[in-house]
Amino acid sequence: MGSVRAKVILENNGIYEWDVIIEKECIRYSVGVCDSEKFNYGVFAGDQPNACVLDSYGLYLINFGNTKITVHLDMNKRTCIFTIDGTMYSEVSTCNNLSSKLYPVVSLYYPGRFRIQSHQKRI
Numbered sequence: 001m002g003s004v005r006a007k008v009i010l011e012n013n014g015i016y017e018w019d020v021i022i023e024k025e026c027i028r029y030s031v032g033v034c035d036s037e038k039f040n041y042g043v044f045a046g047d048q049p050n051a052c053v054l055d056s057y058g059l060y061l062i063n064f065g066n067t068k069i070t071v072h073l074d075m076n077k078r079t080c081i082f083t084i085d086g087t088m089y090s091e092v093s094t095c096n097n098l099s100s101k102l103y104p105v106v107s108l109y110y111p112g113r114f115r116i117q118s119h120q121k122r123i
Contacts, residue, residue: 003107005039011101015074017119018104022067026112030055031069032080032092035099045107052095053105054082070119073102 010016010033020031030046032053040048046055054069070083078098079091106114 001044001107001109003039003041003043003045003105005034005041006104009101009103010073010075013076015072015076017070017072019117019119020069020071020106021115021117022069022112023115024111024113026109028056029106029108029112029114031082031106031114032071032095032104033073033098033102034105035102037103039103039105045105051105052080052092052098052102053107054084054092071104075100075102 022029028044028046030044030051030053032045032051034045034048034051036050039050045051045053046057068085072081072083072088074080080095080098081091082089104116106116108114
């Protein structure tokens with residue numbers, strides 16, 4: 001298991017979006033944000049109370065190769081929504097009252113391989 005937390009802080013106001021491309025499947029992953037500099041790298045992000053993530057535990061994706069997850073973080077409203085391969089899901093209810101300082105975070109199991117990129121909107 002491996003976890004990564006970005007060094008960049010997403011804070012105060014604004015709307016942030018980024019894509020996480022799953023290039024090689026794994027048995028479990030978490031993608032989202034955490035609200036603490038004390039992120040525990042030894043614990044899966046989906047199991048931490050200070051994280052707002054899409055956790056694959058119990059989530060079955062049919063097209064695992066090059067699956068694209070888009071994170072939509074609205075710091076004005078302190079909400080988070082995820083899109084999987086173009087399908088936008090409801091606001092994550094467990095992410096209420098997000099902190100004013102958040103960090104992007106990803107956890108995955110071997111042999112998973114992810115790529116993070118700037119969100120590209122279709123014209």
